[in-house]
Amino acid sequence: MDHGKDDAAQQAASALIAELRHWREVAGVSQKALAKLVGYTPSYISKIESGSLIPSREFVESADEHLRTGNALLRRWKALRDAGAENRGERHQGSISGDDPQAAPGNSLIVEHEKAELAFRDGMFKTCIRRHLQNAGNEPVTQYLIRIAVDRYPGDPERSNRLYREFPLTWEEIGLSAVCQGEPMTWRAKHDRDAFKEVWLLFENGDERFPLYPGQSTWIEYVYTVSADKWGPWWTRAIRLPTKRLSMTLDFPAEMQPSVWGIETSMTAEASPFKTPINRANSSDRVIFSWSADSPPLHARYRIEWKFKNEIAREVDAMKTLAPSERMQSLGIAQEGETVLYEVSRRFDLPTEAEDARRVVSQLVSTMERVAQAHTFAKGMGVAAPQIGISRAVAVVRTPDGETITLINPRIIDESTEMDEQYEGCLSFFDVRGMVPRPVCIEVEHQDVDGNTHITMFDGPISRLVNHEIDHLFGQLYRAKMRPGVEPIPVSQYKGTGQPWTQGRT
Incomplete structure (x- = not known):
């Protein structure tokens, strides 16, 4: 048996799976939504992405069309077909039109240091x-793939997609330029989409070629610009190559009173604040934020988000004329009466749908940050996927101490007989507060993205937060849990705003 050829087939299959997941993520399309578009079952797509089924050419071509990939999936499919044919002792005759030459294998390049800077002016x-690149492989590297992606409204992909369909990102406004050790680099577009670009940076220009040979290292630098009306309040660095050090710097006008925070996600889909603080340095007219990490793991994503406080002040002034529920609606929270709030959310098939779970968790955390900027939650807070219009079984809870709890496919399997009755609020009808009896302690069965099942006990106020969000995943609002004859009170009559719950028992 030729293990080298088996490895080639396996690598080609993995590349096709990764390509499909990538383009679904770019388009903000779930497995279920893609299945509806292409006329296949969600199970069929699930099996493809789990590696248990090789897709048909018809599926690949249809997915290319609906995801607008520029035939990226078909090229991966042809590479897989050819690798499989060679393993059977056959050989495909003729060349494949449109195939992109590949850079050195991913594990051949090492990023010694990535220094990323973002400035607003x-x-x-x-x-x-x-990036300081080292070629640890056996072949010279002649090109390097980079990606440019924008999302004006994180957590609201439909709104972003509408914006970029009408006002697509153009090469002229990006003004991309690149150099290697001071030498200009020629570049060539691989994918050109409304909100997403992939570009090959070539180790050459009109005067010479300068490949990165095995054992050599070099600095490359690339620069591009995007207008504020197309760039959202976020910036993400994704670790796609082995990286020894990542540095991020943001340079903002001091007059805009910037406030920033960092969110880290990984292969486990757990979203958490940066493990180390973001440093801040003030000058007369600029504020510089900096953060770094050593040996970040592959596939980790580091996302910095921000608000300009002078804009917040204007938004707060504008929101003063809105009812509390209208404020939440303006932040993307589904409101009472919307169908998605009364549906039983679909569970994730894990680990097959791990990428979908990560994407929804990221949207939930982003929404939570925006809501937290608009209202103070002394009791803690939570957001469930149906509240951002996604009928999937995942919710995120933030405790009063700032701990973030991610609940995927949760269900309550046991609860105490002791009960506690407290006022609750809900982002989906924030004009009122309701007195809701709940168990003092609950046991929750939930999963991680690898499909492992966990059982966690929650008690006290955290139990109430978790219980509230799990109810959302089963189509229930807290009104259904109130005692007969008891009605919510207007928020203007509620006296507990800004105060923690005082635990009582009944």
Whole structure:
């Protein structure tokens, strides 16, 4: 048996799976939604992404069309077909039109240091990425793939997609330029989408070629700009190559009173604040934020989000005229009466749908940050996927101490006989507060993205927060849990705002 050829087939299959997941993520399309578009079952797509089924050419071509990939999936499918044919002792005759030459294998390049800088001036965001690359492989590297993606409204993909369909990101406004050790690099577009670009940076220019040979290292730098009306309040660095050090710097006008925070997600889909603080340095007219991490794990994503407090002040002034529920609606929270709030959310098939779970968790955390900027939650808070219009079984809870709890496919399997009755609020009808009896302690069965099942006990106020969010995943609002004859009171009559719950028992 030729293990080298088996490995080639396996690598080709993994590349196709990764490509499909990537384009679904770019389009903000779940497995179920894609299945509806292409006329296949969600189970069929689930099996493809788990590696247990090789897709048909018809599926691949249809997915390419609906996800607008520029035939990226078909190229991966042809590579897989050819690898499989060679393993059977056959050989495909002829070349494949449109195939992109590949850079050195991913594990051949090592990023010694990535220094990423983002600056905001005169309504434009300028990104400068410097990477110190080392070729640890056996072949010279002649090109390097980079990605440029924008999302004006994180957590609301439909709204972003509408914006970029009408006003697509253009090469002219990006103004991409790149250098290697001071030498200009030619570049060539691989994918050109409304909100997403992939570009090959070539180790050459009109005067010479300068490949990165085995054992050599070099600095490359690329710069591009995007206007503020197309760039959302976030910036993500994804670790796609072995990286020894990542540095991120943000340069904002001091007059805009910037406030920033960091969110880290990984292969486990757990979303958590940065493990180390973001440093802040003030000058007369600029504020510089900096953060770094050593040996970040592959596939980790580091996301910095921000608010400009002068904008917040204007938003707060504008919101003063809105009812509390209208404020939440303006932040993307589904409101009472919307169908999605009364549906039983669909569970994730894990680990097959791990990427979907990660994407929804990221949207929940982003929404939570925006809501927390608009209202103080002394009792803690939570957001369930149906509240952002996604009928999937996942919720995120933040405790009064700032701990973030991610609940995937949760269900309550046991609860105490002791009960506690307290006022609750709900982002989906925030004009009122309701007195809700709940168990003092609950046991919750939930999963991680690898499909492992966990049982966690929650008690006290945290139990109430978790119970409230799990109810959302089963189509229940807290009104259904109130005692007969008891009605919510207007928030203007509620006296507990800004205070923690005082535990009582009945």
